[in-house]
């Protein structure tokens with residue numbers, strides 16, 4: 001009786017151990033293989049874009065200083081892309097200047113001022129807005145915004161301002177929903193501690209909630225910027241697609257993404273114009289890396305403090 | 306004087322405080338004792354209306370601070386809380402520096418001069434007996450402090466606001482005997498200017514520091530009277546059994 005009890009106990013102890021070993025092993029193999037596939041895809045993409053993007057420079061078809069000049073006339077083999085890059089920056093900065101304050105304020109409202117209504121109505125609504133494909137935003141911009149601006153100031157309505165407005169509407173839900181997450185992650189105890197010292201709600205929001213959520217809020221803004229910078233379709237539909245100097249709200253301009261989408265089908269692989277598009281893609285890639293780096297830096301500062 | 310009169314608290318269906326009546330006289334220390342879950346924190350948090358943030362919370366009855374009816378809708382909760390400093394059961398410093406944690410209260414109440422703030426920080430850290438341990442790292446994050454240090458920091462943070470009444474929810478629960486003694490001495494010295502209400506599970510501590518003791522059980526006050534009398538000759542059998550460690 002006692003013997004049998006002992007063996008069964010020993011068995012019980014051993015069997016799961018063996019089973020755990022195999023599940024462990026299987027799980028580990030699957031994750032390792034997946035990780036290597038992902039790394040491989042990533043590296044080959046990076047390699048592909050980098051080598052394609054560098055080609056016109058290595059082949060001597062264009063110099064760096066020519067590429068970063070303002071002289072754009074493809075028919076004369078001049079591909080100075082500075083205004084196009086600046087176009088990307090201008091729409092991004094413009095959209096962020098509008099959406100960041102608006103989005104963060106909306107997030108404060110949804111979490112701190114009217115949390116019930118915010119949770120039930122506004123947050124689900126924002127999440128739906130995040131999911132709307134960008135081409136829809138572009139379509140709406142093209143149908144409503146462009147004619148409206150055209151009527152308001154005369155002219156055709158395409159241009160920097162239309163691009164900024166469409167993008168700001170598009171990135172607003174992204175900024176709101178990430179900001180909401182950041183604010184909700186602030187422990188309730190911090191708020192209580194502040195109230196207990198006789199702080200008002202606004203003092204608590206300003207000095208405790210926003211201060212604590214700051215890295216998350218900055219991440220929200222940078223992610224919004226990254227989305228604006230990389231957006232192609234919606235922008236292309238409303239900014240007019242002419243590589244003018246992007247310093248005037250009401251004239252048509254170009255951006256890196258709109259230039260690529262507009263011309264990738266109209267150019268022949270191997271010709272200089274097509275190669276330049278790859279160089280632009282490389283610039284986009286590098287900018288994305290910068291955005292990611294910035295987010296990394298922001299979130300790391302939080303860990304230290 | 307702080308007077309609680311037939312005060313009831315409900316959390317949803319749960320009747321957490323049942324017809325509580327007790328008076329806290331000025332410049333005295335009252336100890337609240339009783340088994341876990343009997344409603345000590347609930348009473349403390351009701352006094353400065355920190356329970357307002359709990360959605361299911363409901364209260365009736367009366368609490369008066371001087372002439373102010375605390376649960377009157379016209380009462381200014383913000384200035385009420387400035388008058389009643391509170392140390393929570395779980396002390397949580399803000400994710401700011403040690404200095405900024407203490408300067409937070411004075412700053413929101415309008416003190417801006419650095420000299421003045423420096424003086425407040427140093428004084429309150431001395432009072433809370435934390436100064437020597439942190440004087441070289443005032444601008445380091447308060448989250449890097451140990452549990453006991455955080456508890457003392459939170460006490461310093463409350464003193465910096467200069468309230469009239471101190472609500473302390475187990476202020477020494479994470480402290481070693483020496484720090485505990487310092488905090489007890491602090492409480493006794495503050496008694497000259499403050500009205501102090503302190504929750505404690507330590508009977509000896511209640512005996513050492515309090516003038517009045519209230520024994521809670523299941524949301525009711527079984528007995529509340531002068532500490533010496535309560536400990537020597539409790540009226541109620543339940544008090545007697547609790548004090549002698551027979552249940553709770």
Ligand SMILES: Nc1ncnc2c1ncn2[C@@H]1O[C@H](COP(=O)(O)OP(=O)(O)OP(=O)(O)O)[C@@H](O)[C@H]1O
Pocket residue numbers: 316319321340341342343344345346347348359394
């Ligand atoms: N936010 C809340 N929601 C619902 N019930 C609560 C809440 N806070 C406290 N209670 C209940 O009210 C009763 C009293 O709780 P309270 O925190 O006042 O006890 P306590 O005497 O401070 O106990 P302890 O010594 O463990 O701190 C308990 O039964 C508790 O479960």
Ligand SMILES: [Mg+2]
Pocket residue numbers: 345346347394474
């Ligand atoms: Mg408690």
